[in-house]
Amino acid sequence: MQIICISRGSHGYSSELAEKLSKIVGFTTISREQITDKATEYGIPVGKLEMQIVRQRPLSEEMSIVADMYKAFSTAYVCERALKENIIYHGRTGHLMLPGLTNVLRIRAIAEQEYRIKLVMERLKITREKAKNFIFHIDEDIRKWTHTLYNSDLNDPSKYDLTLNSANLSTENAAKALASFVELPEFQETASTNQALQNLLLAANCRLAIGSDDHSRNVDVGIQADNGNVSVTYMPRQSNEAKAIPDVLKSIEGVKSLVCTVATTNVLYMAEKFDPADERFISLTEIAKKWNAAVELVRIAEEDEQPPAYPPESLLPIVTSTNGETGGILDDSDREVSRDEQGFGITETLDKLIQLGLAGGSRTIYGGVDELFRSQIKTGQYSLVAIGDVFSAKGAAAQRLKRDMLSKLKEKFRVPVIGTEDLKARYLFGPKQLFNMIGFAVLFALVYLAVFNFQEPILTFVSKGQFEGTLFEKAIAALAVLVSIPVVAFSIGGFYGNFLKMLKVE
Amino acid sequence: MPGFLGEMFVQMTLPIALQIVLLGFIGGILSGFIGSGGAFFMTPGMMNLGIMGPVAVASNITHKFGKAMVGSKKHGELGNVDKKLAFFMLFTAFVGIRLAVEVMKALFNVQGSHGEGGGAAADLYISIIFAVILLLVAVSMLADLIKSKSSEETGPSTKIVEFISRLKLHPLIYFPVADVYVSLWVILICGLATGYLAGTIGVGGFIGVPAMIYVFGVPAAVAAGSELYLAMFMGAWGALNYAFEGMVDIRCTLLLYGGSLLGIYIGAYGTKVVKEAVIRLTTGVIILLCVLSRIVAIPVYLQKLGFSNMDPSYNDYFNLASKSLLFVSGISGAVIIMFFVQKAYFQRRKLETSLSLAETPSST
Numbered sequence: 001m002q003i004i005c006i007s008r009g010s011h012g013y014s015s016e017l018a019e020k021l022s023k024i025v026g027f028t029t030i031s032r033e034q035i036t037d038k039a040t041e042y043g044i045p046v047g048k049l050e051m052q053i054v055r056q057r058p059l060s061e062e063m064s065i066v067a068d069m070y071k072a073f074s075t076a077y078v079c080e081r082a083l084k085e086n087i088i089y090h091g092r093t094g095h096l097m098l099p100g101l102t103n104v105l106r107i108r109a110i111a112e113q114e115y116r117i118k119l120v121m122e123r124l125k126i127t128r129e130k131a132k133n134f135i136f137h138i139d140e141d142i143r144k145w146t147h148t149l150y151n152s153d154l155n156d157p158s159k160y161d162l163t164l165n166s167a168n169l170s171t172e173n174a175a176k177a178l179a180s181f182v183e184l185p186e187f188q189e190t191a192s193t194n195q196a197l198q199n200l201l202l203a204a205n206c207r208l209a210i211g212s213d214d215h216s217r218n219v220d221v222g223i224q225a226d227n228g229n230v231s232v233t234y235m236p237r238q239s240n241e242a243k244a245i246p247d248v249l250k251s252i253e254g255v256k257s258l259v260c261t262v263a264t265t266n267v268l269y270m271a272e273k274f275d276p277a278d279e280r281f282i283s284l285t286e287i288a289k290k291w292n293a294a295v296e297l298v299r300i301a302e303e304d305e306q307p308p309a310y311p312p313e314s315l316l317p318i319v320t321s322t323n324g325e326t327g328g329i330l331d332d333s334d335r336e337v338s339r340d341e342q343g344f345g346i347t348e349t350l351d352k353l354i355q356l357g358l359a360g361g362s363r364t365i366y367g368g369v370d371e372l373f374r375s376q377i378k379t380g381q382y383s384l385v386a387i388g389d390v391f392s393a394k395g396a397a398a399q400r401l402k403r404d405m406l407s408k409l410k411e412k413f414r415v416p417v418i419g420t421e422d423l424k425a426r427y428l429f430g431p432k433q434l435f436n437m438i439g440f441a442v443l444f445a446l447v448y449l450a451v452f453n454f455q456e457p458i459l460t461f462v463s464k465g466q467f468e469g470t471l472f473e474k475a476i477a478a479l480a481v482l483v484s485i486p487v488v489a490f491s492i493g494g495f496y497g498n499f500l501k502m503l504k505v506e
Numbered sequence: 507m508p509g510f511l512g513e514m515f516v517q518m519t520l521p522i523a524l525q526i527v528l529l530g531f532i533g534g535i536l537s538g539f540i541g542s543g544g545a546f547f548m549t550p551g552m553m554n555l556g557i558m559g560p561v562a563v564a565s566n567i568t569h570k571f572g573k574a575m576v577g578s579k580k581h582g583e584l585g586n587v588d589k590k591l592a593f594f595m596l597f598t599a600f601v602g603i604r605l606a607v608e609v610m611k612a613l614f615n616v617q618g619s620h621g622e623g624g625g626a627a628a629d630l631y632i633s634i635i636f637a638v639i640l641l642l643v644a645v646s647m648l649a650d651l652i653k654s655k656s657s658e659e660t661g662p663s664t665k666i667v668e669f670i671s672r673l674k675l676h677p678l679i680y681f682p683v684a685d686v687y688v689s690l691w692v693i694l695i696c697g698l699a700t701g702y703l704a705g706t707i708g709v710g711g712f713i714g715v716p717a718m719i720y721v722f723g724v725p726a727a728v729a730a731g732s733e734l735y736l737a738m739f740m741g742a743w744g745a746l747n748y749a750f751e752g753m754v755d756i757r758c759t760l761l762l763y764g765g766s767l768l769g770i771y772i773g774a775y776g777t778k779v780v781k782e783a784v785i786r787l788t789t790g791v792i793i794l795l796c797v798l799s800r801i802v803a804i805p806v807y808l809q810k811l812g813f814s815n816m817d818p819s820y821n822d823y824f825n826l827a828s829k830s831l832l833f834v835s836g837i838s839g840a841v842i843i844m845f846f847v848q849k850a851y852f853q854r855r856k857l858e859t860s861l862s863l864a865e866t867p868s869s870t
Contacts, residue, residue, distance in 0.1 A: 147685050448764075451757055452518070459515050463752035478749035481568060481756060482742060489572025492763045500771055 002086040005094030006107045013166045014109035018090040020175035032091025039073045053148045054141045072207035079201035092142050095159050096150040103193040108160040112167040199225045202254045215244035224361025228256030231361030233263040233294040259359045263294035270298040271388025274345035276352035280420035287427045294360030301366045385417040429501040437498035443491040515755050516557050530765025532836040538773020539843050547836045550800050554829040559629035560610050564748035565758035571741025578735040588683035592736040595697035599740050602701025607747045630807035633800045636707045644793035651786050684724040704740050776843040795835030803828035
């Protein structure tokens with residue numbers, strides 16, 4: 001079904017716009033207020049969450065779970081409705097609610113400030129100054145909400161397909177324009193978007209089930225769902241509570257297989273193709289083991305590759321091995337592989353990750369690298385982003401394009417982003433690191449020997465300031481301290497860093 | 507114990523050297539775990555080893571410079587550094603440090619009535635500032651923790667942020683990484699206080715980080731990263747100023763590095779495996795014990811300055827009690843953290859890795 005998401009501020013014209021548009025296109029409207037009421041009925045303390053965010057209190061572990069539950073509830077609500085009928089959602093963060101779903105028409109509706117002031121004055125019976133002040137604070141609260149829940153800037157134009165301004169366009173004409181716009185092929189439902197919607201719904205339902213069960217409600221989980229294959233990651237310290245997860249998810253409709261992975265953090269591995277035997281992949285798994293991280297695979301489909309149609313017969317059952325708690329006998333379970341996983345090594349690589357206990361789920365992004373930047377991958381949850389082979393169709397330009405991509409992704413993710421070819425040198429202990437470690441150790445030892453063998457002359461030199469040295473002597477002594485300290489710090493830090501890498505303690 | 511250059515610098519014996527390395531190691535663990543510089547433990551620890559207060563502060567701030575440089579590089583990679591905020595605070599922080607150095611210089615030359623108090627006035631001053639500031643930090647941290655338990659409200663209080671935002675002290679400056687608007691005047695005052703305390707007791711982070719969280723409303727991770735970035739410049743400036751006055755004992759700085767740069771990795775790992783409430787409780791208790799340790803040492807300085815008629819033979823007992831308290835707090839804190847770290851390290855090797863759903867009724 002078709003989805004229009006209108007992102008709005010308070011006392012704007014988007015509610016009116018949504019209603020008018022609904023009358024023209026016949027879509028059902030859903031407002032944020034409806035969802036928050038339902039979420040509160042469900043038992044999610046939305047008001048409390050809102051207060052915490054508005055008052056800029058950093059979210060505790062418990063409140064982060066509430067935020068996660070609210071996001072899951074909203075997603076599930078919208079997805080469920082969107083699977084049955086065409087919808088128009090209007091709320092603060094509508095444009096961020098369905099990440100990765102390409103057929104959503106994402107609108108930003110801006111009302112003229114004067115219009116908003118008048119509306120507030122009329123509705124609340126307050127003075128103009130108070131109304132202005134009221135709008136400023138409400139906008140600020142919405143900005144904080146968006147930032148806390150989605151780590152996104154509400155005013156980032158790249159997140160919208162269209163921005164409408166009431167100062168330039170009447171509500172009626174805006175609604176008519178949108179009615180035409182939604183007819184464009186880009187915003188039509190396809191089998192692939194339908195599947196993506198089902199994936200989002202399944203992940204959200206799993207999240208709600210985990211958060212609603214007495215045994216697992218406090219577990220902070222990351223969930224990915226792909227065609228019924230659900231991947232759950234959780235922190236090591238919550239491993240006892242997390243044992244309940246398979247039982248909790250058994251009854252969830254649509255779950256075909258489940259992989260629960262204990263992970264302190266996540267590593268994102270993006271490439272056009274995957275190969276579990278590849279040396280670079282092996283390096284990545286070594287790093288993930290050291291960090292206790294789950295590896296999430298994201299295949300970047302080539303620009304001209306079309307998403308599959310997902311007919312039921314394309315689902316091929318495969319056998320997946322999973323480790324038990326003791327790492328003993330392997331059980332078999334049915335995991336289904338979708339057509340878009342075939343031929344790109346995802347299945348084999350994911351199975352390898354499951355065997356290693358490092359699986360963090362998988363998915364495919366269509367539309368090439370550009371779509372990757374448009375997609376709303378949660379940027380805050382990774383410790384490392386590793387990029388494998390990309391731009392393979394571009395021949396000699398591939399390396400340059402990959403370099404550009406790495407630097408753009410660094411901006412987007414704000415975590416280390418690295419090509420898989422550099423993983424070993426940067427994060428693992430090899431001959432280069434051994435050489436560095438020895439070098440740092442020698443430098444470290446020489447500095448100590450020099451300072452402790454010549455304590456008196458060195459202290460005499462650096463304490464010129466106390467013993468009536470000339471201005472020049474004092475300045476030289478101060479500069480000597482200032483220059484030597486970073487060298488010492490980096491050599492000792494470099495030695496310990498490599499030493500701990502050698503012990504695989506990081 | 508006879509020292510170098512008019513006993514300004516301590517005679518470095520092997521036991522003293524090893525104790526400084528240990529102080530560095532424990533300070534590093536606490537620093538990595540708590541997110542502050544660890545000087546709250548190392549500075550008084552060094553004073554308990556007979557190192558003069560100003561020399562301990564100078565060596566520590568020099569140590570902080572290099573350590574912050576290494577740490578802020580890591581934080582920068584994680585996107586936790588608001589450079590704009592750090593630079594705005596930097597200017598007045600520099601003024602604060604310089605002011606602290608001048609005060610310290612003046613107090614360093616005050617002689618006690620017994621003629622033996624060289625540095626005692628400075629030591630007393632450092633101890634009092636240390637006790638007052640850290641007591642405030644520890645009490646507010648623990649009070650917040652208790653309050654959040656009872657009222658189900660979590661995170662630090664935002665009363666100050668709300669109060670200041672109501673005042674609307676223009677110009678307001680937007681900091682994109684921290685995502686807050688803060689009055690320039692508030693930033694400058696906090697920068698001055700942070701610099702002054704960094705220059706006085708070497709623990710600017712204990713003012714800088716809470717100021718960013720409680721006064722500016724900055725998220726905790728960004729506050730820690732930005733303070734570390736600021737600490738790099740403040741450390742450099744402090745090191746330059748103290749080195750210019752000839753107060754840095756470079757040997758102490760090197761020995762501190764020998765322990766702290768290892769400890770900091772262990773402490774940082776601890777934050778990933780210990781619950782938030784436990785981190786805050788452990789931190790609060792460790793700081794309180796450090797404060798107590800400093801308070802116990804104050805009678806010795808009072809006696810040296812002639813403000814107290816206490817029998818000088820008691821000084822050793824007070825020093826011993828102070829030293830014991832400090833080491834008990836630091837060692838027990840470090841042991842608790844290391845216990846969690848080793849538990850998590852071994853646990854990750856034997857934990858269940860993947861669980862399967864044997865029955866999938868909905869798929870059939």
